Amino acid sequence: MTNKNVFLKKLCMTRSEENYIKIIFHLGGNTSTLISTNAIAEQMATKPSSVTDMSKKLAEKGLLHYKRYQGVTLTELGVKVALSIIRKHRLWEVFLVEKLDFTWDEVHEVAEQLEHIKSEKLIDQIDALLGYPKYDPHGDPIPSKDGEFLERDKQLLSDMPKQSIGVCVGVKDTSTPFLKFLDKNQIALGNTIKVLDIEDFDQSLSILINNKKLNISHQIASNLYVKKQN
Amino acid sequence: MTNKNVFLKKLCMTRSEENYIKIIFHLGGNTSTLISTNAIAEQMATKPSSVTDMSKKLAEKGLLHYKRYQGVTLTELGVKVALSIIRKHRLWEVFLVEKLDFTWDEVHEVAEQLEHIKSEKLIDQIDALLGYPKYDPHGDPIPSKDGEFLERDKQLLSDMPKQSIGVCVGVKDTSTPFLKFLDKNQIALGNTIKVLDIEDFDQSLSILINNKKLNISHQIASNLYVKKQN
DNA sequence: ATAAATTTTTAGACAAATCTAAAAATTGGT
DNA sequence: ACCAATTTTTAGATTTGTCTAAAAATTTAT
Numbered sequence: 001m002t003n004k005n006v007f008l009k010k011l012c013m014t015r016s017e018e019n020y021i022k023i024i025f026h027l028g029g030n031t032s033t034l035i036s037t038n039a040i041a042e043q044m045a046t047k048p049s050s051v052t053d054m055s056k057k058l059a060e061k062g063l064l065h066y067k068r069y070q071g072v073t074l075t076e077l078g079v080k081v082a083l084s085i086i087r088k089h090r091l092w093e094v095f096l097v098e099k100l101d102f103t104w105d106e107v108h109e110v111a112e113q114l115e116h117i118k119s120e121k122l123i124d125q126i127d128a129l130l131g132y133p134k135y136d137p138h139g140d141p142i143p144s145k146d147g148e149f150l151e152r153d154k155q156l157l158s159d160m161p162k163q164s165i166g167v168c169v170g171v172k173d174t175s176t177p178f179l180k181f182l183d184k185n186q187i188a189l190g191n192t193i194k195v196l197d198i199e200d201f202d203q204s205l206s207i208l209i210n211n212k213k214l215n216i217s218h219q220i221a222s223n224l225y226v227k228k229q230n
Numbered sequence: 231m232t233n234k235n236v237f238l239k240k241l242c243m244t245r246s247e248e249n250y251i252k253i254i255f256h257l258g259g260n261t262s263t264l265i266s267t268n269a270i271a272e273q274m275a276t277k278p279s280s281v282t283d284m285s286k287k288l289a290e291k292g293l294l295h296y297k298r299y300q301g302v303t304l305t306e307l308g309v310k311v312a313l314s315i316i317r318k319h320r321l322w323e324v325f326l327v328e329k330l331d332f333t334w335d336e337v338h339e340v341a342e343q344l345e346h347i348k349s350e351k352l353i354d355q356i357d358a359l360l361g362y363p364k365y366d367p368h369g370d371p372i373p374s375k376d377g378e379f380l381e382r383d384k385q386l387l388s389d390m391p392k393q394s395i396g397v398c399v400g401v402k403d404t405s406t407p408f409l410k411f412l413d414k415n416q417i418a419l420g421n422t423i424k425v426l427d428i429e430d431f432d433q434s435l436s437i438l439i440n441n442k443k444l445n446i447s448h449q450i451a452s453n454l455y456v457k458k459q460n
Numbered sequence: 461a462t463a464a465a466t467t468t469t470t471a472g473a474c475a476a477a478t479c480t481a482a483a484a485a486t487t488g489g490t
Numbered sequence: 491a492c493c494a495a496t497t498t499t500t501a502g503a504t505t506t507g508t509c510t511a512a513a514a515a516t517t518t519a520t
Binding site (some may be wrong): 036037038048049051052053068069070071 | 496497498499500
């Protein structure tokens with residue numbers, strides 16, 4: 001048994017604590033990014049005052065660093081805990097889709113419950129049963145027992161072929177004009193985008209997003225990351 | 231969807247409430263047996279005063295009948311809820327043993343967690359994946375979606391006469407030491423057991439199992455259920 | 461039948477996780 | 491640098507499930 005797992009075993013965490021750690025990880029993902037109280041509150045669908053209370057408790061437990069009015073960062077231990085929860089969540093998602101015929105939109109709610117089941121043997125056996133998958137049904141990477149994982153293969157929208165479908169996962173250019181353009185056109189993280197056509201003349205794209213057809217320039221498309229489906 | 235399932239869907243129950251209902255069912259099993267506050271407290275490993283509080287709450291919700299100083303009985307709805315929890319618990323136990331190589335003594339703790347996962351589709355698909363089993367790994371019957379189940383015609387090994395043959399179908403004692411003993415001696419559900427001899431002095435038995443002769447105490451034999459062969 | 465023993469309930473407290481409302485600190489615009 | 495807006499924290503309350511200690515009801519024994 002690794003050193004990490006000894007720590008995880010000793011730590012007894014409530015469901016609520018685990019959800020905070022998971023959300024904080026998703027908002028930052030490492031030990032150096034400061035996450036604000038309000039951002040956490042919004043993701044947790046709770047009030048900032050509740051977040052402050054929980055931040056103090058989790059800092060007390062050594063899972064994050066907290067400084068008044070500054071925000072929090074995960075400790076190394078906090079990252080390990082987050083990865084172990086995410087590992088469980090994503091493995092359960094694969095299980096539900098592969099073994100129990102769940103559709104992609106049905107898995108999340110159930111996986112949110114299953115990720116809190118406490119049994120090392122359980123999740124390791126599920127992992128084995130599934131053949132040690134590397135990605136979940138949404139294409140997100142599944143951390144190994146030791147917390148290692150491969151970042152998913154995302155690509156620029158401009159590199160997608162005609163008729164392909166992807167989910168918007170990030171931007172390359174982070175300038176204000178570009179982000180404003182995205183806002184104005186209601187292009188947001190998580191949106192599904194289908195490439196309808198690519199114009200030979202200027203490589204501009206005709207895409208389907210939010211059930212609406214939209215034409216965007218090659219320059220726009222070459223600054224949007226998508227995760228290709230299938 | 232049956233009427234019952236409509237009710238179960240509307241009822242939102244906490245984990246603690248579900249555990250009370252399950253324990254009360256195990257102590258009585260029907261709508262007419264009065265269960266005492268102390269008995270529940272002992273099984274729940276809690277104090278009688280806590281049981282009183284919870285009894286009032288569950289009566290309020292229509293799951294049981296409660297009269298001061300008398301005890302409680304389950305309502306019809308309470309029985310249905312209990313059966314649905316027991317169904318989940320036992321199906322998960324089969325899953326853990328059949329699909330994930332858990333041993334008899336490892337399943338209980340994890341099934342205690344899994345039985346509270348809320349998803350009708352999840353448990354129905356697990357049921358299908360397992361081929362709609364009728365009995366769990368301890369030989370206890372699994373209620374159907376409609377709450378019906380067949381108690382098995384079984385008897386204690388200690389009540390079998392010399393030279394009789396039976397098939398192991400369950401255990402009376404489900405404690406870890408007993409289950410570990412069975413694992414160690416390769417006594418498992420489905421094994422055929424022949425009673426070779428019964429010692430007058432201490433009622434210990436000499437049995438034939440897996441084509442091997444084995445001596446077991448009367449105490450062991452009185453905690454093993456077998457189904458007698460014609 | 462009545463006193464003693466037991467069981468059950470009540471009353472009041474506590475911990476966890478949340479909330480609201482108000483106070484304090486930080487940030488941003490001019 | 492200062493005022494206004496925003497963010498964050500504090501203080502105090504609420505809910506759920508539990509506890510202890512004491513009171514009340516029931517059961518048992520003589």
